[in-house]
Amino acid sequence: MPQPRLFLVYEPEKACLDRLMNQGYPRDRATEISSYLAQSTDLAPEFSKIWREASRRGIAFTPLDLDEAATGIAGSDPATTLVWTLTDGIAYFRGGTAPALARLAGLRTLGADDSLFALCQDKFRSGAVLSALGLPVPQTGLARDGRWLVEPPACKNGWFVKPNRLGAKIGIWPDSHCRDLSQALELSRRVFSHYRDEVVVQPYVAGRNVRASFLDVTGHADMSSLGVFLVESGADFQTMADSLALYGGTGAEARATGVYAEPELVPLAATQPAADGEIRRIASKLMNGLGLRDVFSIDLRVDTDDTVHLIEFEVCPGLPCFDFRAYCRAQWSMSLAEAMTETAARRLVG
Structure with missing residues (x-):
């Protein structure tokens, strides 16, 4: 053989x-x-x-x-x-x-x-599917180059604007949390000019950023193997500049010169166990209802009252990123290389 x-x-x-x-x-x-x-x-x-x-x-x-x-x-x-x-x-x-x-x-x-590789890269369509599954996603508007395709709902806290089909915080700037819809349309013009993409416009949700990571190393892991961490960066949300300072060649340069420090990861269960449990329920529903499996990550916002907002999911989480490496160490007591190859071995050689 x-x-x-x-x-x-x-x-x-x-x-x-x-x-x-x-x-x-x-x-x-x-x-x-x-x-x-x-x-x-x-x-x-x-x-x-x-x-x-x-x-x-x-x-x-x-x-x-x-x-x-x-x-x-x-x-x-x-x-x-x-x-x-x-x-x-x-x-x-x-x-x-x-x-x-x-x-x-x-x-x-x-x-x-x-099919999920296609869905997760279109925030507007994936949000519609997640909403149909009864998951707590913000209602979403869609705009292209200063024109509404779908108007967003009213929101007293303003709106958050980001490109529809781009990831890694590309097209997210300090003013992406805007206070009026005319500003949201202006952001859609900027995004279209820079990237030729539409924008999703969602009601701004308060809270702290949470990343949930999953790798089924054993081949039969359950939600107890989900790693749920607060991502404490000192800012309300990460921007494109923050992302560029973390990853790839520009990230290595920023870390070498001390320009940018990695956010701190704090287990959510230590301070908000109820929210941690809700996130595990959401992840289970994503696996059972949507078909996520083996390896994925979820981005969420969690308020002080334990209200959880699901922002998006990733079928190709950033494996070499600081947060996924930390998850492999914390959950599996393995390096990234060990966790990846053990995951494969369980499927290939038992």
Whole structure:
């Protein structure tokens, strides 16, 4: 029997940057957009560690640039092959094609199916689905270049504006929390001018930022394995500049010069156990009702009265990011490389 093999498929930042520039984006805008793929940049130096950990578990590890994926997985044995997609995307990014390529080749995948790769990258559509499941998501308006497609509800606390199909805080600025709808429309013009994207406009919800992370290392983990942490950055919300200072090449530079410090992670259960329990219920419903599995993350806001607001979910969480590494250490007592390869081994070799 062939040796079990793990393919890790990712889209590099540079491939995205070059493609966007060929589409006419200025270099600075293309750089901002492609920074969403910084986890492929951040994880690449650790491929040798992942390879060693995989070898110890009897697995061959092969990282694959997305453009090489179709050829790289061709002819693989479905009984001994697992495909893990590191980076997602359906619009500005293309990683959402990887699980579809694996399905076309008859290979098993780790993570959600490709339909959720498309859904999570469209905040307006995903919000509608999450609302239909009865989950606590803010009502959402949609605007394109200064024109309402769907008007948002009234809100005494103002509104929050962000691009519809871009992640990693791209297009979120200090004034993204606005006080009137004319300002929201002006932000939609700015986003369209910079990124050619629509914006979602949601009632601003008070509270602190919470990240819930999940990796099913054992193959049968339940909600007790969900890591729920307050993300204490000292700011009400993270901006694009904050994100650029955390990840990829610009993040490494910022950390080296002391310009930016990683936010503090605090277990939510230590101070708000009721909210922690509610988040685990929400995550369970996302798994049972939406089909999340294996690996994902959820962004939420939690108020002082334990009210929980679900903001969005990710099928490709930033594995090499500080928060997911901390989760692997806290929940599984493993490094990222160990947790990734143990997760694969449980599917491939039992």
